[in-house]
Amino acid sequence: WGTSCSVTAASLAPTPCLAHGAQPWAWLQFSQSGQPKDYALPNASWSQGMLNLYNEFVEKSKDGTWKRIPSYRLMLPLLTPEHPCPFTHPDLMKLEGEKMSKDTRLFLRSLDEEGLGFEYVMFLNPSEKRMVTVYQPGPYLEGHPGFAHGGSTAAIIDSTIGGCAIFVAGRVMTANLSIDFKNPIPLGSVVLVDGKVNRMEGRKVFLSCQVWSADGQTLHAEATALFIHKPVG
C-alpha cells in the first residue's frame, strides 16, 4: 500500500529536537531493530485483564476480521510504506512527511513511563467500520480519587472513533463529541471502548461509542460524535 505516499523512511530520519534540548532521536523512541517503537504491544504494566482482552482480539485478527493498529508517538510512521497499516485512504497519502513536525507527540502517548497514563491498543474491523480499544487508565489520569478524569475518557473515546472516521473518510476533525458518563472508571481497571460509524453524509461522519468494563457488566460511558472531512491541501 501507499506507493504514491510521499512519506518515506528518509523523511522519518531523526531530526534535532532543539526546542526541548533533547537528544536528536527523542521525538520518536526506536526499538533495537531500528524501527519506531510500537506502543500497542503488551508491556509489564498491562494487567492480566488487559492481556486477556488483547489476546481475545489478537485471536479474532487471525482470519483478518480485525486488525491491530500499531501505535507510535506520532501518526507519521503509520503513513510510511514500511509499516503495514489499514489506513490507506488516498487523502492521507497526500500528507507530506517532511512538512509534519517531529518535535511533537500524540497526546495519548505523551508519557515516558509504562502504565502511568494511557495504556491502550486499538483493533479495527474494516467491514463493520468499527474500532475497539482495549484501555487501561493509569494513575496519572486521576480525577476524583481513584477514578479516571472524564477528560481522559473523552480523549480515548475521541481517538477511538477518530481512528474509525479516519479509516472511512481520510483526514477528519472532531466537530462535536457528546458524552454521557454513566459510571466512573477505576484507575488501573480495564475497559473496552467500542466505536463505530453509523452513517456518512457528504463530508460528515456520524459515529457512536460505548465504554464497557472488561467483564461487560458495567456501562461507563456512551457517546455520539460528528467528524468532518478536511481534504489535505
Ligand SMILES: CCCCC/C=C\C/C=C\C/C=C\C/C=C\CCCC(=O)SCCNC(=O)CCNC(=O)[C@H](O)C(C)(C)COP(=O)(O)OP(=O)(O)OC[C@H]1O[C@@H](n2cnc3c(N)ncnc32)[C@H](O)[C@@H]1OP(=O)(O)O
Ligand atoms: C491525519 C493523519 C491520519 C493518520 C491516521 C492514522 C492512524 C490513526 C489511528 C488512530 C487514531 C489516532 C489519533 C486520533 C485521531 C483523531 C482524534 C483527534 C481528533 C481531534 O482532536 S480534532 C481537534 C478538535 N477539533 C477541532 O479543533 C475542530 C475545529 N473546528 C474546525 O476546524 C471546523 O469547524 C470544522 C473542520 C469542524 C468544520 O469547518 P468547515 O469550515 O470545514 O466546515 P463547515 O463549518 O462549513 O461545516 C460543514 C458542515 O458541518 C456542519 N457542522 C460543522 N460543525 C458542526 C457541529 N459542531 N455540529 C453540527 N454540525 C456541524 C455545518 O453545519 C455544515 O453542514 P451543512 O453542510 O449541512 O451546512
